[in-house]
Amino acid sequence: MGPFHIPKHKNGGYSLIEVLVVLVIAGILSVVYATYRQDNYSPAVRGAMNSIYGTLVDARTMARGSGKQIVFGATGTGSNVVLTYTTTMTGPTVWGSVTQQAATAQYAFASDPSVARFCMVDLDGTTAAGSAALSNLQTKLQSLSVNGTAAFGSTAWSLSIFNPANYGASTTTPFWFNGNGTANTDGFVMVVPAANGTALANGPVGIILVSASGNIYRYYRSNSGSAWVRQ
Secondary structure: OOOOOOOOOOOOOOOHHHHHHHHHHHHHHHHHHHHHHHHHHHHHHHHHHHHHHHHHHHHHHHHHHHOOOEEEEEEOOOOOOEEEEEEOOOOOOEEOOEEOOOOEEEEEHHHOHHHHOOEEEOOOOOOHHHHHHHHHHHHHHOOOEEOOEEOOOHHHHOOEOOOHHHHOOOOOOOOEEOOOOOEOOOEEEEEEEEEOOEEOOOOOEEEEEEOOOOOEEEEEEOOOOOOOEEO
16 A cells, blocks of 8 residues: 555645635625715715705795794704794784794704714815815806896805804804895805715715795705706
8 A cells, every 4th residue: 555645735825816806806895885875875965955955945934924034043063953943023922812922943954863874064164075065066156147146145155054153142144034035145055975973075965055035946966076956
């Protein structure tokens, strides 16, 4: 009987084909993950933008319906900001046996946690994605006019309606709707992509513009290289 030989195993590392297979799989997974994340950010930004739009329309309707001024207030941060709007009191508080009370409503961004996980309100327009988006949209719309007058004044690009800093005791530029539905000034609200309260540098952005005439517009783009779409 011949001698027993233990087969020797090669230990030369991975073959080129094995490395290529791993790289292909990693590439596929990265694309799937990026698509998954994008699929979360886009509906979150759109959903938040539409909810805020509905809030502003409701406040304007309240102003027109009551014939009273609707004043705004904001508290919190970008991922949990709360906007309140209240009718102003005019005339006697008590009419006979009836006590006049202000109507109040609010919008709480964090009321939908699934949305708040993937986006936030850019309170002052200074996040990387928000600043670039606001500047780009301003360039696109700067020539837009109505009867020879610019559709949006300078405050449309500088006054954030959701910024708590604009509603402090010393502020001179708060935002409100008049009793006829017009606004005291132009303003904007911007929703940017975020991961658990931290804004991302790029991704979908939604911007709401309110003109002093009381018109409310929504604009959306899926990323910094995409065209703006009016919603």
